[in-house]
Amino acid sequence: xxxxxSEWIDLLRKEYLAEFIPSGGAAVKLAVVxxxxxxxxxxxxxxxxxxxxxxxxxxxxAQTRVHMIDRLFxxxxxxxxxxxxxxxxxxxxxxxxxxxxxxxxTLQEIDAIAEANGRLRSDLYGEIGRLITNGVLENYxxxxxxxxxxxxxCWGRVNPQNVSPTDAEIIKQWLVGEKCSLSALKxxxxxxxxxxxxxxxxxxxxxxxLSEVGYAGLALLIDxxxxxxxxxxxxxxxxxxxxxxxxxxxxxxxxxxxTDEMTHLLVLAAAGPGLVDDPRRGGDNYTALKLRIADxxxxxxxxxxxxxxxRLDERQ
Numbered sequence: 001x002x003x004x005x006s007e008w009i010d011l012l013r014k015e016y017l018a019e020f021i022p023s024g025g026a027a028v029k030l031a032v033v034x035x036x037x038x039x040x041x042x043x044x045x046x047x048x049x050x051x052x053x054x055x056x057x058x059x060x061x062a063q064t065r066v067h068m069i070d071r072l073f074x075x076x077x078x079x080x081x082x083x084x085x086x087x088x089x090x091x092x093x094x095x096x097x098x099x100x101x102x103x104x105x106t107l108q109e110i111d112a113i114a115e116a117n118g119r120l121r122s123d124l125y126g127e128i129g130r131l132i133t134n135g136v137l138e139n140y141x142x143x144x145x146x147x148x149x150x151x152x153x154c155w156g157r158v159n160p161q162n163v164s165p166t167d168a169e170i171i172k173q174w175l176v177g178e179k180c181s182l183s184a185l186k187x188x189x190x191x192x193x194x195x196x197x198x199x200x201x202x203x204x205x206x207x208x209x210l211s212e213v214g215y216a217g218l219a220l221l222i223d224x225x226x227x228x229x230x231x232x233x234x235x236x237x238x239x240x241x242x243x244x245x246x247x248x249x250x251x252x253x254x255x256x257x258x259t260d261e262m263t264h265l266l267v268l269a270a271a272g273p274g275l276v277d278d279p280r281r282g283g284d285n286y287t288a289l290k291l292r293i294a295d296x297x298x299x300x301x302x303x304x305x306x307x308x309x310x311r312l313d314e315r316q
Contacts, residue, residue, distance in 0.1 A: 002310075013052065017049060021217045026262040026264070026267075030252070030271065030309040030310070031269070031310055032312065033270055034272065035272040042221045045268050046058065049266065053216040055218050057219070059076070059220070060223045061240070065238055066251065068247070069199040072251070073200075077177070078176045080206070090158070101113055110124060132155065137151050142208065142209065143201040156171075170188075206218065220267045224275070230278070246285065253289045255267050256289075276311075283309075293309040295307045
């Protein structure tokens with residue numbers, strides 16, 4: 001039985017977006033809807049999440065290889081304003097220590113900040129160094145590589161380098177999957193590129209970091225239609241083989257299983273009817289996911305709108 005879009009969005013707001021996820025929760029939701037309505041569903045979810053203060057990241061499986069978690073992370077990272085986020089994050093660290101920085105003053109104006117807060121320049125530099133060490137590098141809620149990356153971005157805001165590319169620029173290249181100097185990364189104590197082995201931990205760290213920057217969390221919205229619909233060759237930049245389809249379901253399965261470990265994260269994926277109807281591409285082909293999205297609470301007269309997977313009413 002289908003659920004109306006308005007009812008579903010209202011429940012997402014009430015049960016997840018308003019308090020649960022900002023308080024440190026995580027959730028994964030799947031919506032089955034006619035292909036032509038997927039954009040509208042994701043638009044409605046994006047508006048709701050933005051109104052509640054989330055950073056909204058959107059991914060289209062037709063453009064991004066969502067069966068590869070590292071590609072998914074890179075696409076999310078490209079939608080983050082790392083400079084603005086780092087600036088807000090570092091200002092909050094300073095504010096907690098009683099160091100006030102006027103909004104129209106950059107963090108590079110160390111002399112002016114030191115004078116305004118009654119400190120010597122050298123003392124302020126030392127205090128900022130301790131804040132970055134204690135508040136970032138020793139914040140073990142973040143993955144190790146993420147801690148290192150954010151620390152380098154923080155130093156780049158306070159003491160920008162005169163070389164190109166700077167350490168901060170190399171870190172941002174690493175985060176978004178661009179080619180960057182491995183030797184420079186090793187110098188900063190990052191010894192590997194982002195891959196399937198560490199991308200999920202980095203995504204969890206990003207969601208937590210965004211909550212500390214000032215967002216309610218991360219709302220990750222995924223259009224899965226290219227995965228579950230057998231489009232003709234050349235119709236989309238990314239085409240999914242049977243193995244890639246199963247890998248995508250494994251990515252979703254891992255997201256569901258990790259909800260107890262992750263915080264401040266909503267993953268919402270919308271897909272065409274092929275997710276439940278297609279004998280070759282549907283979720284029935286991957287039992288590990290099927291068992292996790294099965295409707296465990298049933299009613300003869302109405303659907304369960306809070307189930308992990310819902311069918312949305314085609315008429316709305």
